[in-house]
Amino acid sequence: MSYQGKFRVWRGDDSGGALEDFTVEVNEGEVVLDIIHRLQATQAPDLAVRWNCKAGKCGSCSAEINGRPRLLCMTRMSTFTEGETITVTPMRTFPIIRDLVTDVSFNYTKAREVPSFAPPKDLAPGEYRMQQVDVERSQEFRKCIECFLCQNTCHVVRDHEENKEAFSGPRFLMRVAELEMHPLDTADRVDQAQEEHGLGLCNITKCCSEVCPEHIHITDNALIPMKERVADRKYDPIVWLGNKLFKR
Amino acid sequence: MARAEIAARTLRTDRWWLPPLTTFVGLLLISIYAAFRTFQGDYYWVDQYHYLTPMYSPCLTEECLPAASHFGQWFPALPGFLTPPVIIIPFLLGFRITCYYYRKAYYRAAWASPPACAVAEPHSKYTGETRFPLIAQNLHRYFFYAASILLLINIYDAILAFGTGLGLGNIILLANVALLGAYTLSCHSCRHIAGGRLKHFSKHPVRYWMWTQISKLNNRHMQLAWASLIFVCLTDLYVALVASGTISDLRFIN
Structure with missing residues (x-):
């Protein structure tokens, strides 16, 4: 036919x-x-x-x-x-x-801005021990084939070129989430996500998840959990009050 | 280097405008109904069968019917057009407005930011949720706590209504709290608090189990958001119709 x-x-x-x-x-x-x-x-x-x-x-x-x-x-x-x-x-x-x-080097620049995996200092390669349940959450994000369709469809940068400097996009916020959820990663990625990768610019309208050819739940499993972690750290009035009162 | 020169706002050929339009109309109709019932200040309690509409529960001011005030009358009568629900509605509304699903829904439908995927938004500037007032979306979990307390009160009301027998109203009140419960449990903040915030699931098997169960519900968060919202209105309508004598309750026992 x-x-x-x-x-x-x-x-x-x-x-x-x-x-x-x-x-x-x-x-x-x-x-x-x-x-x-x-x-x-x-x-x-x-x-x-x-x-x-x-x-x-x-x-x-x-x-x-x-x-x-x-x-x-x-x-x-x-x-x-x-x-x-x-x-x-x-x-x-x-x-x-x-x-x-198209020239997708924006994505490579953003990739380089995410600090790499940081295992505990006293743990040598080969000594990493983890349970499957601890790593399977971040394994979902490893399905990413870096087609950058999520980066392309995200209106934060698609409709606003000026946001490109401040916003890493769903793919690299997902990378931050992957490392943040890794049981052996010791780096503090919560403040980084908000301050350096522009997580606050995301308004969770889910276009990244809609276009992902690997059907990764980018918004539900990476971006929203990161937003909740940021809320733990920065927008929890009880923690904020404690910090103010006791200068922790 | 410049982007490809494509003048069209979008080249999508499907009816991309239909979902945001449907969402907008749906939310508008429900808002109008909820506002009308909130300020009506009547027909919220069926004395004969102890049905209390969830929109007026708990009824905490002095103008509430004494029998409908299951938890006492904490506040004096409200002035002017204000009615008892104005005390609880900010918490219920706050929970829905800051909900991660509804944010997607109204950002798309009411603010066109964006109206649909790969359709250019009409705004020249965009700051997302980095500034006031939208930075307050981060308070979702506190509205979740408040909504959970109100849910427990709704469950108490629904159980209390069984004291007079069994009617269709009881089944409706029960289905309402089941849907509200499923929506509240499926909340992203609930998922985070239950176990999502952990790095080592293996060290917390109970919380991991809770997280896996809530994750299953969370996959249906959108459907539960709509089902629970529509059913609250239907429950309220049923109570209002019975309370006003427009219809009589279908009784199975007593």
Whole structure:
């Protein structure tokens, strides 16, 4: 079963660009990335697209399909009707390089700002002992494939470029949560989350969780627990009063 | 380097505006009903069957009907248009307003921040929950404590109503406290306090068990938030209709 599908693909670079119309053959069982590849092979050989595993595990082919942040390789053509025009655009939050390829180095900068795992000083590598129940919470966050769709969809930076400096985004707040929940991590990450990674900017509208291709409960299991830990530390009037009275 | 030049606010082709619109209309209708019933100041107690609407429980001021004041009348009669619920409503409202689910709901539906995922918000500046008044959302746990006490009082009221027999009103009051209980227990703050704040679950098996059970409920927090909110209104409506004599209670025993 093949048909001629209608596509609108954004083409351009940082000096400008526009949506261009294409008609491309679509076959049964294909995903949007297959169509982009066919477009490259038959009509637009200079079309830029970043991809790698084509199995939803490398996080390279993030883009926006009909305005929704998705992985190109995990979006089945069977989810669209044959008459539908499918729009494929690059991620909006990051600077454009060309066509569907964006510069995601914002995320690498933010990753470097999270202090690494800090085990107890008297514990050598190889001596770590943990129960499964203690680590499984943070193991959920290790499913992240770093596609940065959560970073892209988060309105804190998507709609407000000026917040990029103060806000690390859901992916790296989740990394902070992962380390904070780790039974052997000794670093104090609660104040860091609020003061240095901008946790207070998150208004838990859950778009990060909605777009995550790994279905990680970013908001419920990482961001809200971190907000509660910050509330323990900073917004607990009883603790605040104790600190004021006894200068602890 | 600049972002890709795309002028459209969103390229979404689905009906992304429907969920925020539905939420807005739902919350608006419930707010209007709750405000009307709060300031009506009547039909909150069915003397014959001891049904007390959860919106007036506990009834703590001197204008309360003595039989409906299960915990005494602590405050003098309120002036002007004020009615007994204004004492408890700030706590109930505070619990719902600072709830992590409702925050998502009204930030999207009422403040369009954002209206839906990947749909640009209309505001030029955004400071999130870093400043007053939204920084007060961090007080959610204290409203959780207050709401838990009010829930216990609602449970007491529901049990007390069984003293006169058994009617449909009893079943409704019971279902109401069951839903309110499930919503309150599924709260993110409750989940945190019960065990989420721990780093070593293995050292606290009971709290770990509690956390796992609350986590299951927490997965349904949105559904429980809506179910409990709608059912409180329906419970109140039933009590109001019986109290005003519009309908009679369907009795099974007595």
